[in-house]
Amino acid sequence: MTPLRAIVADDSVVIRQGVARILAEGGFRVTAEARDANELLEAVATEPPHLAVVDIRMPPGGNAGLDAALTIRERFPTVGVLVLSQFLEPEYALRLLGAGVDRVGYLLKDRLGEADELLDAAHRVAAGGSAVDPAVIGELVRARRRDDRLIRLTDREGQALALIAAGHSNRAIAERLGITTKTLEGMSGTIFGKLGLEDDPDVNRRVLAVLLYLDGAGS
Amino acid sequence: MLAACVIAFAMITTVVGIANGAPVQFLATDLVMGLVFVICGLTAVWLRPASPAGAMLLVCGGLWFVGSYAPTGHPVLFPLGFAFERYYDLVLAALLLMLSSPSQRLQPLWLIRALGASIAARSLGRLLLLDPDVNFAAFEAVEIVSNFAIAGFAALVGVVALGRLMRSGPVWRRVRWLILPAGGVATTAMAFDSLEYAWSTATGNLLVEIEDPGGEIFAWAVFGARTLVPIAYLLATLRLRSAPGPLGPLSAGLERSDGSGMVGNALRAALGDSSLVLLRPVDGERWITEDGAPSAPPAPSDSRAVTLVGPEDRASAALVHHPALLEQPELLAAVVRVLRLALDNERLESELREQLRAVTESRARIVTAAEEERRRLERDLHDGAQQRLIGVMLALQQARSTADSQGAPKALREQLDAAASETTGAINELRELARGIHPAILEDEGLEVAVAALARRVGIPVEIGMTLNGRLSRMVESTAYFTIAEALTNTQRHARASHATVRVVHAGTALALEVTDDGQGGAAAERGSGLNGLADRLMALGGRFEVVSNDGCGTRILATIPTE
Numbered sequence: 001m002t003p004l005r006a007i008v009a010d011d012s013v014v015i016r017q018g019v020a021r022i023l024a025e026g027g028f029r030v031t032a033e034a035r036d037a038n039e040l041l042e043a044v045a046t047e048p049p050h051l052a053v054v055d056i057r058m059p060p061g062g063n064a065g066l067d068a069a070l071t072i073r074e075r076f077p078t079v080g081v082l083v084l085s086q087f088l089e090p091e092y093a094l095r096l097l098g099a100g101v102d103r104v105g106y107l108l109k110d111r112l113g114e115a116d117e118l119l120d121a122a123h124r125v126a127a128g129g130s131a132v133d134p135a136v137i138g139e140l141v142r143a144r145r146r147d148d149r150l151i152r153l154t155d156r157e158g159q160a161l162a163l164i165a166a167g168h169s170n171r172a173i174a175e176r177l178g179i180t181t182k183t184l185e186g187m188s189g190t191i192f193g194k195l196g197l198e199d200d201p202d203v204n205r206r207v208l209a210v211l212l213y214l215d216g217a218g219s
Numbered sequence: 220m221l222a223a224c225v226i227a228f229a230m231i232t233t234v235v236g237i238a239n240g241a242p243v244q245f246l247a248t249d250l251v252m253g254l255v256f257v258i259c260g261l262t263a264v265w266l267r268p269a270s271p272a273g274a275m276l277l278v279c280g281g282l283w284f285v286g287s288y289a290p291t292g293h294p295v296l297f298p299l300g301f302a303f304e305r306y307y308d309l310v311l312a313a314l315l316l317m318l319s320s321p322s323q324r325l326q327p328l329w330l331i332r333a334l335g336a337s338i339a340a341r342s343l344g345r346l347l348l349l350d351p352d353v354n355f356a357a358f359e360a361v362e363i364v365s366n367f368a369i370a371g372f373a374a375l376v377g378v379v380a381l382g383r384l385m386r387s388g389p390v391w392r393r394v395r396w397l398i399l400p401a402g403g404v405a406t407t408a409m410a411f412d413s414l415e416y417a418w419s420t421a422t423g424n425l426l427v428e429i430e431d432p433g434g435e436i437f438a439w440a441v442f443g444a445r446t447l448v449p450i451a452y453l454l455a456t457l458r459l460r461s462a463p464g465p466l467g468p469l470s471a472g473l474e475r476s477d478g479s480g481m482v483g484n485a486l487r488a489a490l491g492d493s494s495l496v497l498l499r500p501v502d503g504e505r506w507i508t509e510d511g512a513p514s515a516p517p518a519p520s521d522s523r524a525v526t527l528v529g530p531e532d533r534a535s536a537a538l539v540h541h542p543a544l545l546e547q548p549e550l551l552a553a554v555v556r557v558l559r560l561a562l563d564n565e566r567l568e569s570e571l572r573e574q575l576r577a578v579t580e581s582r583a584r585i586v587t588a589a590e591e592e593r594r595r596l597e598r599d600l601h602d603g604a605q606q607r608l609i610g611v612m613l614a615l616q617q618a619r620s621t622a623d624s625q626g627a628p629k630a631l632r633e634q635l636d637a638a639a640s641e642t643t644g645a646i647n648e649l650r651e652l653a654r655g656i657h658p659a660i661l662e663d664e665g666l667e668v669a670v671a672a673l674a675r676r677v678g679i680p681v682e683i684g685m686t687l688n689g690r691l692s693r694m695v696e697s698t699a700y701f702t703i704a705e706a707l708t709n710t711q712r713h714a715r716a717s718h719a720t721v722r723v724v725h726a727g728t729a730l731a732l733e734v735t736d737d738g739q740g741g742a743a744a745e746r747g748s749g750l751n752g753l754a755d756r757l758m759a760l761g762g763r764f765e766v767v768s769n770d771g772c773g774t775r776i777l778a779t780i781p782t783e
Contacts, residue, residue: 012606018613063663086601089660089672110646113612113639143675
C-alpha cells in the first residue's frame with residue numbers, strides 16, 4: 001500500500017516539524033512543508049496530497065490559513081484538509097464545514113500533545129470523513145443543552161452526541177465510551193429522538209445534521 | 220481767562236454805551252444776548268472740555284459786543300464798531316460747519332475763508348471808504364458786493380451744515396432736532412441781514428418793510444436769532460450727557476452675541492456709529508475683521524480714529540470709529556471696559572472649550588491606544604507564548620514517544636505525561652486569557668458572530684437581536700463587544716437571572732446597545748467597577764451609558780456608541 005501523501009503548513013518551524021514527524025510516524029509521507037498560505041496553495045497545486053494539515057493563522061495575515069483551507073476545499077475536492085486552530089469558538093469550524101463535512105477537520109492545537117488523536121483525525125479526513133475537535137463540539141453541546149430545557153440528555157448521551165458530532169464512527173464511539181456497538185446504536189436512537197432528528201447511517205451527513213442542530217440552525 | 224476778558228469787555232461796552240447815551244433798552248437787550256453766548260460758552264467748556272465749541276461760543280460773545288459800539292455815535296468807537304460788527308457770524312458759521320463735519324473739524328475751509336474774506340472786505344470798505352471826502356459810490360459798491368457775498372456764503376454754510384447734520388454724524392444724530400432748527404434760523408438770519416444791507420444800500424429801501432414797533436421787533440429777532448445756536452448747543456450737550464447710557468444695551472447685546480459680528484452690531488448701536496469696525500488680532504501679528512477677513516493693522520486717519528481695547532502691545536481688539544467719538548472719552552472708555560470684559564470672557568470660554576476638546580480627544584486617544592494595545596497583546600500571546608507552549612508540548616510528546624520506543628522507566632513516562640498535561644492546561648489558560656483581552660473572533664468575524672460565541676458561554680440562555688449592515692470600525696466593534704460582555708458577566712454573576720436579551724441596532728450615526736435580564740435588579744454603575752469602567756470607556760468615545768436596575772425588576776443596560 002502506497003503511503004498517504006500529506007502537506008504540513010505552519011509558520012512556526014517547531015510546529016511544522018513536530019506535525020510532520022507525527023504524521024510520518026503515523027504512516028503518512030510528508031511531501032512538502034509550507035510556511036504561509038501561498039506556499040501551501042502552490043504545493044497543493046503542484047502535487048495534490050491526500051491530506052493538508054493547515055495552521056489557521058498564517059502569513060500573509062489574519063486567518064489566511066482558514067481562507068487557504070477553504071480555497072483548497074473548493075479547488076481540490078480530493079484533498080482532505082485538517083485545520084489546526086487555537087480558537088475554541090465553533091464559528092471557525094462551522095465556517096470550514098459549511099461547504100460540506102467530507103474530507104475536512106478542525107482540531108485544536110492542544111491535540112498536538114496527543115499524537116493518537118491527531119493521527120486518528122488525520123486518517124479519518126484523508127479517508128473522506130470528518131473530524132471536529134471534541135472541545136469545540138463541547139461548546140456547542142453545552143450551549144444547546146442550556147438553551148433547550150426540553151432536551152434532557154444524560155451526561156452519557158451528551159458525551160455520545162459530542163463524539164457523533166466530532167465525526168467518529170459508531171465503532172470508535174462505542175470503544176471510547178466503553179460500551180458495545182449495539183448499546184451505542186440504541187443510545188444514538190434515543191439521542192436523535194430527543195433532538196427530533198433522523199438517525200442517519202452516513203457518518204458525514206450525521207455530523208452535519210448534528211452540527212447544524214447544535215448551532216441552532218434547526219431551531 | 221477768556222471768559223473773564225469777555226465779561227470785562229461786556230461791562231466796558233455797557234458802561235461806554237451808557238456814557239454815550241445809547242438807549243437803555245438797546246443796551247440791555249444787547250447785553251442779555253451777548254451774555255447768552257458767554258454763559259452757554261462757559262457751560263459748554265465745562266461740560267465738554269475736549270471740544271473747541273465752548274471757546275468758540277465765548278469768542279462769539281466777545282465779538283458780539285464789538286458791534287455794540289456802532290450805535291454809540293462816538294467819533295472813534297462808532298466807525299470801529301460799525302466796521303467790525305458781526306464777526307461772530309463768521310465764528311458761528313465755523314462752529315456749525317465743525318459740528319456737522321464727520322470728523323468734527325472745520326471743513327470745508329474754503330467756505331469759511333470765503334465768508335471771512337467777504338466780511339473782511341466789508342470791514343475794509345467801511346473803515347477806509349466811509350469818509351465824506353471819499354467817493355461815496357465806492358463805499359456803496361463795496362457794501363453791496365460784500366454783503367451779497369456774505370449773504371450767499373452764509374446761506375451756503377447753512378445748506379452745507381444742515382445737509383450734513385441731516386445725514387448726521389454719530390454723536391449728533393440724537394440731538395439734531397435741536398441743532399438743525401437753530402442752525403437753520405441762525406444762518407438764515409445771517410444771510411437775511413447781509414442781504415438787507417446790500418438791498419437797502421442799493422435801493423434805499425428795506426427788504427422787509429414792517430411798521431414800528433413790529434419792524435424793530437423783527438430786526439431784533441433777526442439779530443437775536445444767532446443766540447439760538449449757543450442755546451441749542453448747550454441743550455444738546457446736556458441731553459447727550461443725560462441720555463440713557465449705552466452700556467446696558469451694549470452688555471445685553473454682547474451677552475446675546477455668539478459671534479464677533481454680533482459684538483460689532485452691539486458696539487455700533489451703543490456708540491451710535493454705524494461706520495464702526497471691530498478688528499481682532501490673530502497670532503499677535505495679523506488683524507481680522509468681524510467676518511474673519513484679513514485686515515490692515517488699525518491706524519488712525521483724518522476720518523477714522525482708533526481705540527484699542529486692552530494694553531497697547533497686546534490689545535484684544537481695536538475699534539476703528541468716527542473721530543467724533545473721541546469727544547466722549549468717558550463713553551468710549553466705558554464701552555471699551557465692557558467690551559474688554561466681554562472679549563476676555565469670550566477668550567476664556569474659548570480657551571476652556573479648547574482645553575475640553577483637547578482633554579476629550581486625548582481621552583479618546585488613550586482608550587483607542589489601550590484598545591490597540593489589547594489587540595497587540597492578544598496577537599503576541601497567540602503567535603508567541605502559545606506557539607512556544609505548543610512547541611514544548613510537541614517536544615514532550617516526542618520525548619514520550621522516544622521513551623516508549625526505548626523502554627524507559629514507567630516513572631519517566633508518567634513524568635512526561637504530567638508535563639504534557641500541565642502544558643495543555645497552560646495552553647488552555649492562555650487561550651482564555653487572550654480571549655478575555657481581545658477575542659480574535661471579533662476581528663475575524665465581526666460583532667454578530669463574536670457576540671453569538673460570547674452568548675454561548677454564558678450560563679443562561681441569551682436571545683440576540685442584531686441588525687447591522689456589515690462591519691463597523693474596530694473601536695466601535697470592540698467597545699460594543701466589551702459592553703455586552705461586561706453586562707452579561709454582570710447578569711451571570713449577580714442577577715440570578717434565567718434569561719437575558721441582547722439587542723444591537725445601528726441607527727444613523729450611532730450604535731445602540733441594550734442588554735436586559737429578568738434577574739433581581741439592583742445593579743448600578745457606581746457599584747460594579749466593571750460597569751464603571753464601561754461607562755468611562757463609552758464616554759471617552761462620546762457615547763452614553765445608562766443602567767436601569769430596580770430591585771426585583773431585572774436590569775437593563777443601555778449604551779450608545781457614535782459610529783462616525
